[in-house]
Amino acid sequence: METFLQVVVNGLMLGGLFAIVAVGLTLIFGIVKVINFAHGEFLMVGMYATFLLTTGLGAHPYVTAAAVVPILFVIGALTQRFIIQPLLAAHDEHIQIFATVGISTALINLALLLFGADIMSTPSYGLRSSLEIGSVRILTGQAVIFIAAAVLVFGLHLFMSRTLWGRAIRAVAQNRAAAQLMGINVDRVYVLTFGIGAACVGLAASLVAPLYPTSPTTGTYFVLTAFVVVVLGGLGSLGGAFVGAMVIGLIDSLAGFYIGSDLREVAVFAVFLLILVLKPSGLFGKQLNLSHVSP
16 A cells, blocks of 8 residues: 555656646647647756756756746747747648747757757756655655646636736637737737746756756657647646646556556557547647636
8 A cells, every 4th residue: 555655646746747847838839829849848948057057056956947937938939929920820830830840850959069969967956855754755856846836837827817918818818809809919928928838848947957867858758748748638728737747647657667667658648549539628628718727
């Protein structure tokens, strides 16, 4: 029983990691209706920035979030304004997807040019140490990520429901044409949303970097799982993304322990395919309607 409990807790902690990466992705898709295939590379950029600030200035990885989050916000906003936005009126929506794939490839090759293929390790500052709660052990860094993911989802929910900009974002998500008629600057909302989505992954980068190695392809694993989380929870649902991340984390942990570590991803993507077949709208059903989001 103790072993099972430890496996479940490990799964929840892993789910927190997936959630904090997936939140920005589902926000961007829910509002801008663009699948950002460069999301993992934004995470990689944030992890390299965390590594450089930590090793160069001796700052704690969590302190670097004060710089990494604004940097990623600016990168995301500029990406939307100068790359994605000019393509939104294109007849073929796939052009926008190809653009994000191009950004992804460019960022990977830029990282290879600047840092090479070597793996970088951000100092952990004790974040890999274990906390013991009864018979259960949790890495300090994992616990922080889990709490941060929950707070981030709740904070975004409050932002969406209580602020003027949040309501404008929800209005655009529901009906872009009607929002324009009400005087909302849709293009500005898109830029803001893309920036917030990238800022979320910037926060994730500062929290993840002390626990995972950084390399030019480090974002690939995280973003593939994040796509599964987004589809499982319901496209555009922040609360659904959090719950979906918990489910995927549990599946990953249980499959890795009881079936085999080599088959963890098989189990995760089997569930992904099953959801696509049985309930394409995801567990929370309300596709692309952020007015129903709740943490």
